[in-house]
Amino acid sequence: MCGIAGFIDPRTADLESVSRAMARALIHRGPDDGGIWTQRDVGLGLAHRRLSIVDLSPAGHQPMRSESGRYEIVFNGEIYNYQTLRRQLEQAGACAWRGHSDTEILLAAIERWGLHKTLQQCVGMFALALWDRQQRKLSLARDRGGEKPLYYGHSGGAFLFGSELKALRAHPAFQGEVDRDCVALYLRYNYVPEPYSIFKGIMRLPPGTVVEVDSQGNCGKPVAYWKAADLVHGDAPRFAGTDAQATDALELILSEAVALQMVADVPLGAFLSGGVDSSLVVALMQKQSERKVRTFTIGFTEAAYDESQHARAVAQHLGTEHCELLVTPAEAMQVIPRLPTIYDEPFADSSQIPTFLVAQLARQHVTVALSGDAGDELFGGYNRYSWATRVWRAVRLQRPIRKLTARSIRAIPPHSWARAFNLARPFIPKGWQAAQMGNKVHKFAELLECSRNELYLTLVSHWNNPASVVRGACEPRTVLTDLMESSGSRPFEECMMYWDLLTYLPGDILAKVDRAAMAVSLETRVPLLDHRVVEFAWSLPLQMRVRRGEGKWLLKQLLSRYVPRSLTDRPKTGFGIPIDSWLRGALRPWAEELLDEARLRREGFFDPKPIREKWQAHIEGGRNWAYWLWDVLMFQAWWQDAGSRPMHSGADSDAASQFVKA
Numbered sequence: 170m171c172g173i174a175g176f177i178d179p180r181t182a183d184l185e186s187v188s189r190a191m192a193r194a195l196i197h198r199g200p201d202d203g204g205i206w207t208q209r210d211v212g213l214g215l216a217h218r219r220l221s222i223v224d225l226s227p228a229g230h231q232p233m234r235s236e237s238g239r240y241e242i243v244f245n246g247e248i249y250n251y252q253t254l255r256r257q258l259e260q261a262g263a264c265a266w267r268g269h270s271d272t273e274i275l276l277a278a279i280e281r282w283g284l285h286k287t288l289q290q291c292v293g294m295f296a297l298a299l300w301d302r303q304q305r306k307l308s309l310a311r312d313r314g315g316e317k318p319l320y321y322g323h324s325g326g327a328f329l330f331g332s333e334l335k336a337l338r339a340h341p342a343f344q345g346e347v348d349r350d351c352v353a354l355y356l357r358y359n360y361v362p363e364p365y366s367i368f369k370g371i372m373r374l375p376p377g378t379v380v381e382v383d384s385q386g387n388c389g390k391p392v393a394y395w396k397a398a399d400l401v402h403g404d405a406p407r408f409a410g411t412d413a414q415a416t417d418a419l420e421l422i423l424s425e426a427v428a429l430q431m432v433a434d435v436p437l438g439a440f441l442s443g444g445v446d447s448s449l450v451v452a453l454m455q456k457q458s459e460r461k462v463r464t465f466t467i468g469f470t471e472a473a474y475d476e477s478q479h480a481r482a483v484a485q486h487l488g489t490e491h492c493e494l495l496v497t498p499a500e501a502m503q504v505i506p507r508l509p510t511i512y513d514e515p516f517a518d519s520s521q522i523p524t525f526l527v528a529q530l531a532r533q534h535v536t537v538a539l540s541g542d543a544g545d546e547l548f549g550g551y552n553r554y555s556w557a558t559r560v561w562r563a564v565r566l567q568r569p570i571r572k573l574t575a576r577s578i579r580a581i582p583p584h585s586w587a588r589a590f591n592l593a594r595p596f597i598p599k600g601w602q603a604a605q606m607g608n609k610v611h612k613f614a615e616l617l618e619c620s621r622n623e624l625y626l627t628l629v630s631h632w633n634n635p636a637s638v639v640r641g642a643c644e645p646r647t648v649l650t651d652l653m654e655s656s657g658s659r660p661f662e663e664c665m666m667y668w669d670l671l672t673y674l675p676g677d678i679l680a681k682v683d684r685a686a687m688a689v690s691l692e693t694r695v696p697l698l699d700h701r702v703v704e705f706a707w708s709l710p711l712q713m714r715v716r717r718g719e720g721k722w723l724l725k726q727l728l729s730r731y732v733p734r735s736l737t738d739r740p741k742t743g744f745g746i747p748i749d750s751w752l753r754g755a756l757r758p759w760a761e762e763l764l765d766e767a768r769l770r771r772e773g774f775f776d777p778k779p780i781r782e783k784w785q786a787h788i789e790g791g792r793n794w795a796y797w798l799w800d801v802l803m804f805q806a807w808w809q810d811a812g813s814r815p816m817h818s819g820a821d822s823d824a825a826s827q828f829v830k831a
Contacts, residue, residue, distance in 0.1 A: 171231070172198030172218040172687075173243040173319075174331035175298055176340055177307065177386040179212030181327070187340060188214035194339040195332055198245070198687045201225075206232040206241055211305070211384045215298060216336070217243040220690055222433050222537060223251075228268025235276040236265060239303050242279075244272045245332055246295030246317045247694070249429035254278055254290060284308055284379065288394045292429065292699060296374070298330060307382040313395045314543070314698040315363070315376030315675030318683060321388070322371035328386035329371075333684075334513045337371065345811075346370075352515070352774060353642040356635035356800050359517040362647050362676045364391075367514040375648075376675055395700065400707035401659075401667050408708045415713050416726045419705065420453075423727070426699035427453040427539070435536035438463030440527055440693075441491070442744065443479030445550070445721050445728055445737050446541030450696055452487055452731035454539065461490040463535055467527040468495045474745055482736050494530050501526065501746060502755060508803065509810035511688045517631075517803040518677050519796075520744040525685040532689040542678055543697040546670045547706040548724050549715035552740075553628050554662045558718075560613060561621055561661055578614040583792055586610040611792065622653040625665055629673065631797050638776055648672055662715050670703075749795035753788050760784070760798070763805035772808065775801065 172195030174188075181187050188205035191214070196203070199218025206215045217231040232243050248254070251271035258264075263277050271293075278287040284299060294316035299308045309330055311319050321330035325342030337343050348369045355361045363373045374380060378391035399405070408415060431437060431454060439451050441464035454462045464484050468477025477493050484491035504522050511525065531538045545551045590610075619627055626649075627633060636644045649672045656664045679695070686693045696702070706714070709723065716722040728737065752760055762768075764784050769777040780801055783794040 171220055171243075171245040172196075172332040172336065173245045173296060173298055174216040174329075174336035174339075175243065175307075176214050176327050176329045176342075177212055177382065177384070178327035178340075178342060181212055181214070181341075184209065184212065184214045188216045190339040191331060191336045192216035192218050194335045197690055198332060200690050202230060204230055204232055208300070213300065213307070213384075215241060215243045215300065220536070220692060222247065222435055222692055224268045224270035224273075225434050226268055229270035229272060231272060233272050233276060235280050236263075237280055239301065240276055240279060241300040241302070242272065242276055242297060244275065244295060244297045246293055246297075246312065247271060247430075247692075248275055248291050248293040248295065249426075249432065249699075250290075250292040251275070252432075284310065285392075285394050288379070292701070294694070294698070296332060305384040308379055309374055309382070310379045310394075311374045311376055313377040313397075313700045314679070314695070314703070316679050316683065316695055316698060318680065319374040320366055320371055321374055321380065321382075322366075322368075323386070323388070324368070324370050328382055328388065334366065334368070334371070335510075347774075347808075349639055349642040349774070350645045352804065353635040353639045353644045354647065355515050355517075355804065356632040356638060357630045357644070358673075358676065359631055359796070359800050360677045360680065361514055361516075362649065362672060364648070365645075376671075397667070397671055397703070397707075400704055401663075402657075405704070405708060407710065408705075408713075412713065412723075412726065415709060415723055416730075419723055419727050420730070422699075422702055422705050423449070423696060424453050424457065426696040426702050428457050429699070430539055430694040430696050431457065433537045436463070436534065437537040437539070438465060438531055438535040439539040440464075440531065440541070441466050441480045441484060441489070442541070443476055443481075443483045443737065444541065445724050446544030446697065447480075448483045448487075448541070448732055448737055449544075449724060449728045450539055450541045451483070451489060452728065453696075455487050455489060456731070461488060464489040464491045465527055465531040465534070465538065466491070466493040467523050467530060468493055469501070469523075469746070470495055470497050471747055474747055479736070479739070483732055486732055486736060492530065492534060494526070496523075496526055498747075498751065498755065502751065505756075505759075505806075507688075509807040512680075512684050512807070515800075515804040515807045516680065516684075517796075517800040518681050519746055519748045519799055521681050521685060522746055523744050524681055525688065528682075528686040528691050528693075529689050532686075532691040535691075537692045537694060538686070539694045539696060540682060541697065542682060542695045543670075543674060543703075544721060544724055546666055546674045547697060547703060547714075548722070549662055549666055549711075549720040550724075551665075551669070551720065554665050554715065554720055555718045556613075557624055557628055557665060558661050561624055575614040575617040578610060583611050584790075621661060622656070625653070625661075625668065631800050638779055640773060640776060660711055663711050666714075748799055749787070749793045752795055752798060753790070757788065760802055763802050763809070764798070772805075774804070774808070 174191040184207035192203050195218045199220045201221040202219035204217050215232045232241050234241050248271040251274040255274045258277050294312045296311050296317040296319035325344045327342035329337045329340050331337050346369045351361050351365045351367055361367050364375050375391050377395040378393050380391045381389045441447050441451050466477050466480035469475040501522050504525050636642045652668050682693050713723045766777045769775050787794040
C-alpha cells in the first residue's frame with residue numbers, strides 16, 4: 170500500500186521540488202520510503218511514497234523503470250497473484266529479476282503483454298500511473314472493485330493526479346474551486362459519488378478502467394478492462410448446482426482469495442466485528458495459518474452501541490490472538506477534529522470514527538489487516554434489501570390509501586414507535602427487526618408514494634432535495650442515475666445489490682476504510698472483492714444469496730462449518746455510534762458554532778433556514794435529524810480546515826469567494 174501522485178505541466182520550473190511536495194503530502198500512506206522521477210521536455214513528474222509490504226529491500230523502490238527502459242511506473246496496492254505471473258513470465262523467457270516485488274513483476278508483464286492484457290491477468294487492488302517513453306503517453310489505471318483511490322484532472326492549466334486530493338493541492342497550479350453541484354450530491358449520499366470530486370475539473374477514475382493522457386496533458390475517456398455490468402447483463406454461465414455444491418464452491422474460491430491476501434513480509438491480522446463477513450474471513454485465515462491470527466475489535470462503553478462481546482465470542486471459538494479496545498465517548502469524539510484531514514473532502518458516514526479507531530488499534534500490532542467488506546453488496550446483506558422489497562409490495566395500493574396511511578404514521582413521533590416496537594419485539598419476526606425502528610417507520614411513510622427506483626433512491630438519500638439547500642446548485646446525473654434507468658425487470662433485491670456494488674461500496678465503504686487505515690499507515694485487504702469471488706457471487710441464483718428474506722444465506726451456510734450460528738445470528742446493526750445524543754450533549758457547542766446562521770449565510774454554500782429548523786428540532790428532542798446534520802457539519806468542518814489554503818467557493822458575488830477562518 171502506497172501513495173502516488175504526479176503531473177504534466179511544462180510551465181513548472183522546478184519539477185523535482187514540486188514532485189517532492191506532492192509526495193510529502195502522502196507520507197502517511199507510505200512512511201517507509203519515497204521517490205520521484207521527472208522528464209523535463211514534457212514537464213512530467215511522478216511521485217511515490219512507499220509502505221513496504223512485499224520485498225522490503227531497496228529493490229522495491231519506486232518510481233520503478235522497466236528492464237528495457239521504456240516504462241516508468243508509480244504503483245499503489247498489491248498484485249496478489251504476482252508469483253503466478255512471475256512463473257508465467259519465466260516460462261516465456263523473462264528471468265533477470267532485481268528483487269521479488271509485485272511492482273517489478275507488473276512492469277515485466279506490461280512489457281510482454283501490454284497494459285490492458287496485464288490488468289486482466291492481475292488479481293489485486295491497485296491504482297497506478299505508467300509513463301510510456303516510446304509513445305509519450307501516461308496511463309492511469311484502477312482496480313476492478315475500486316479499493317484504491319485515484320483522482321485526476323486539470324487545474325490551473327496543469328494535469329494532476331494522485332491517491333488523495335491533498336497531493337493535488339500541493340501543486341502550485343491547483344486552484345480548487347468547490348463544485349456546488351457536487352455539494353448537492355454529497356448532501357444526498359453523505360459522500361461525493363464517483364466519478365466526481367468536490368473540486369471542479371477533478372474526477373475519480375472509475376473502477377476497472379484505464380485513461381490515457383498525452384504529453385500535452387490532454388486526457389481521453391476512461392476505457393474499461395473489466396465491467397461489473399457484464400456479470401449482471403452478460404451471457405456468462407449461471408451456477409446450476411445444489412446448495413451444498415454452491416457452499417463447497419464458495420469455500421474453495423474464497424479460501425484461495427484469503428490465502429493470496431495473507432502473503433506479506435510484515436505482520437498481518439484482521440478486523441473482527443463478530444458479524445458474518447468478518448467472522449468468515451477470519452475463520453478461513455485461521456484454517457490456513459500455522460499460528461494464531463491476530464484479530465482486532467473496537468467496543469464502546471455505551472452498551473447500546475457495543476458489539477465487542479460478539480467479536481470476543483467468535484475469536485475465542487476460532488482461537489485467534491484477539492485484541493479489543495473499549496472506547497469512551499470522549500475518546501471517540503477526539504477523532505472528530507482529524508476527520509477533515511483524513512478524508513480530504515466532505516465525507517459524512519459517521520462510522521468513519523470507529524473505523525479509524527479500529528485501524529489505529531490494529532496498526533499498533535500489524536501492518537496489514539484483512540476485512541469482511543463487500544459481503545453485503547454481493548450476498549444481499551443490507552436490511553434495506555428485504556425492507557425495500559416488502560415496502561414495494563406494500564405500496565401497491567391506491568394512491569389515496571397510501572397518502573392516508575403515511576399521514577397516520579407520521580402523526581406518531583419516532584420515539585413512540587421505537588418504544589412500541591421494543592415492547593413487541595418478542596412477537597416480531599426477525600426479518601422485520603432492525604435498529605432505530607422509530608426512524609425507519611417514519612422513513613417507510615416517506616416511501617409510500619414512490620416508484621421502485623424512487624424508493625431505492627429515497628432509502629439511500631439523506632437530503633431528498635439537496636439542490637434546494639445548496640445555493641446555486643443543480644444536482645447532476647450520476648452513475649446511479651444511469652444504472653437505475655437500465656435496470657430492466659430484474660428482481661428488486663438484485664438491482665439494489667448491483668447498484669450498491671457500483672456506487673455505495675466504492676464511494677462510501679471502501680473510501681471510508683482506505684482513508685482511515687492509510688491515515689495510520691495500515692494496509693487493508695478485502696478478500697470478498699477478489700474479482701473471482703465477485704464473478705462467482707453474481708453467477709448464483711438470487712435465492713442462494715437471499716432466501717425467504719434472509720440475506721447472505723450462502724455466506725451463513727459456509728460460516729456454519731466453522732462457527733456456530735448462535736454466535737453470529739442476530740439483527741444487523743452496522744458500525745454505529747450515538748451521533749444523535751452526542752449532538753444534543755458534548756458536541757453541541759462545536760455544532761452550534763459550525764451551524765451558526767450568520768456563518769452559514771456568510772460562507773454562502775447553504776440556505777440556513779432548513780438546516781437551522783432541523784437543528785432546532787433535533788436538540789429539542791423531536792425527530793432524530795443527526796444524519797442530515799452530520800452531513801452539513803462534516804462539510805463545514807472540511808471547509809474550515811480547507812481554509813488554511815487558498816480555496817475558491819464557486820460562489821456568486823453575494824457570497825464569500827475565499828474562506829475566512831471563524
